[in-house]
Amino acid sequence: MALAGKLICSITGIDATGGFHLSLGAILEGLGYAAPPIMALLFILDDEVVKYSPHARAIRDVEDEELRSFFYGMSPWQFILIVTASSIGEELFYRVAVQGALAGMFLRGTELMKDAHGIACLTGMLPLFVPFAQAFAAVITATLTGSLYYVATAPKDPTYVVAPVLSSRTGREDLKKLFAVFYTAWNERRQMRKIYSPLLEGLLALYLGFEWIQTDNILAPMITHGIYSAVVLGHGLCKIHDHRRKLRQRIQQVRSEWKNAKS
Template sequence: MAMAGKFICSITGIDWMGGFHPSLTAIVEGLGYAAPPIMALLFILDDEVVKYSPHARAIRDVEDEELRSFFYGMSPWQFVLIITASSIGEELFYRAAVQGSLADMFLRSAELVKDAHGIASLSGVLPFFVPFAQAFAAVITAALTGSLYYVATAPKDPTYVVTAVSSHSRSSRNDLKKLFAAWYERRQMKKIYSPLLEGLLALYLGFEWIQTDNILSPMITHGIYSAVVLGHGLWKIHDHRRRLRNRIQQLRAEARN
């Protein structure tokens, strides 16, 4: 992604490093900006919140599915390497290349009406995009990020579902319909919340880059956010499996006695 971002920046003529400058201020800002999204998501993923909120449950399912399908079983060094590479690559692509190119395009649009005359010159007094060029670029980049994530990860709905149904019991068929409806609702919510979380995170990081003007800060925020949230999720999965194994061993011991 970093190479793709560099290619885009070479075409648009902007800095592909996104104002990268190692400094203590950028590190502190990155750490500070990482706290709000981490606290918000950890609160949503808490067991007590998940019990009472189907939306929190859908977000929890999204995170758990991603962890089980990709991160579970990695060594600590592999986990750190993947998080670091994804944070650097995504920020250079989405923030420096895509958002930077969009902002540059909006700012250059002011030059198109600089020499306008007559009524056309009135519209050039305050070009539409110029005062909010950076904000527009951040919003569009976030929407693009969520859309790409939806296209890449959204599961396809099954054509049909095969299951055993008792032909002599109407209540069992009704119960099965309710279970299927609940399953389908959770599936649709997962399809919505998965790209929504990515889009909101991209929007947050985009505005952080605007405020700090140093791509190092969003990189640090992105890396810490991913490490804490994914690490917490992996620990929860490991803890649940450990308790399940202990419970199975306890039941086996009770059965022997």
């Protein structure tokens, strides 16, 4: 993604570094900007919130599926390397290349009219979004990010369903009713996952886009993105490990109770 972003920057003629310069202020700003989204998502993913909110449950399902499919089983060094590389690459591509190119395109839209005179000079006010070019570029980039994430991670329909074969007509009717209830609940959660998965990515991209506008240093969004991913994903992995540990303990307890009852 970083190489693709550099190519876009070279074509559009914008700064490929995104104003990067190492400074204590940028580091502190990155740390400060990381706190609100981390606290918000950790609150949503809390067990008590998930228990009472189907929307929070859908967000938890999205996060857990991503963790199990990609991050689970990694060593700590692999996890740190992947999070760091993804944070740097995504910021260089989405923020510097895409958002920077869009903002530059909007700002250059009035250069053709700067020498106009008389009534023609009023056309320099068009398009009306030019004074808000940076903000519009951030919004469009966030929308693009969410759309790409929707296409890439939309849950697929199951290929087949395994079900027992029942000989009695009553049993088959009961099984159909059971499947109808199950499918309704499953499809509702599936639709919410399709919504919340790209929505979270889009909101994060919008937040990071405005952070880059405020700080004018791509280092701050990189730090924010990296800390956010590390804390949220690390918290999720710890939850999964804790649940599996409790499950193993419960299985051992049941086995020991069964052996004691048998003896």
